[in-house]
Amino acid sequence: MVLRxxxxxxxxxxxxxxxxxxxxxxxxxxxxxxxxxxKTKADYKAQIAALRDxxxxxKATRQDWDHRITLMRSEAVDRDLLEDQIRETLDxxxxxxxVVFSGTKVKP
Numbered sequence: 001m002v003l004r005x006x007x008x009x010x011x012x013x014x015x016x017x018x019x020x021x022x023x024x025x026x027x028x029x030x031x032x033x034x035x036x037x038x039k040t041k042a043d044y045k046a047q048i049a050a051l052r053d054x055x056x057x058x059k060a061t062r063q064d065w066d067h068r069i070t071l072m073r074s075e076a077v078d079r080d081l082l083e084d085q086i087r088e089t090l091d092x093x094x095x096x097x098x099v100v101f102s103g104t105k106v107k108p
Contacts, residue, residue, distance in 0.1 A: 032038050093099060
């Protein structure tokens with residue numbers, strides 16, 4: 001009987017410390033590596049920075065397109081320049097156009 005009492009007196013505190021250690025280590029691990037942990041916070045900050053950079057690029061692209069659109073308005077564009085730009089971009093020539101070849105060779 002005395003043996004069981006000593007065994008319980010030693011075993012119960014050891015089990016209590018072991019269980020509390022496991023529980024606290026679980027909470028510490030979750031606080032560091034969990035969905036809202038410290039490492040995830042750094043990942044979120046990196047994602048936010050990347051998305052802000054992407055937003056800045058998209059805003060610049062939008063401003064560029066807005067500028068191009070305003071240049072294409074009928075009161076702001078010269079029709080001859082627009083036609084020349086379209087022909088150059090689309091590589092189109094009118095059958096009535098005179099084409100003059102220069103002496104430079106074009107590599108295929």
